[in-house]
């Protein structure tokens with residue numbers, strides 16, 4: 047690989063709108079990062095407190111359930127930590143406040159790699175998926191310069207530079223990760239999000255495998271996940 051020498055242990059920060067976004071889209075890649083000796087952290091902007099069809103389920107209870115599910119899924123993938131900003135599900139906006147909250151976490155965790163939604167995917171109708179992608183990218187820029195959110199730097203934090211971004215749900219993927227060795231770990235982690243799973247388990251899992259097969263096939267891979275990779279100087 048040309049250019050920058052990659053560190054032996056990369057710190058990876060997976061930034062998502064809801065518990066399950068990363069695990070369903072990119073769990074095989076997260077498991078692979080961990081298997082390769084890297085360290086993965088999760089940041090969820092909401093706790094998915096509107097993600098139910100059960101009219102008897104209060105949002106506060108759903109918050110507890112979904113945070114526990116995310117912690118368990120992350121444990122199954124071997125991730126190091128999970129954080130939750132606890133914004134209301136469905137109400138994320140790409141504003142300076144959310145950008146600052148994510149910037150602070152980047153300055154704390156100091157990731158080499160960030161994973162998040164591709165905010166430019168056309169016809170992406172979920173407002174949170176659009177908002178988190180753009181906010182995460184904006185926060186990456188803010189985190190690296192001392193005049194952005196300078197009040198954070200008085201808390202013992204310093205500026206932080208992210209070197210690569212894996213955009214999932216990408217409109218124009220250019221990077222395929224072979225998840226043939228981790229697809230079963232992904233399946234196991236996805237199953238932790240029990241409140242979000244409907245229908246027959248076997249059918250669902252076969253659909254997940256078929257999707258990973260379809261993504262991998264043109265690249266000669268048995269199972270894959272696809273990303274748009276941004277390399278930042």
Ligand SMILES: [Zn+2]
Pocket residue numbers: 063064067175
């Ligand atoms: Zn989501």
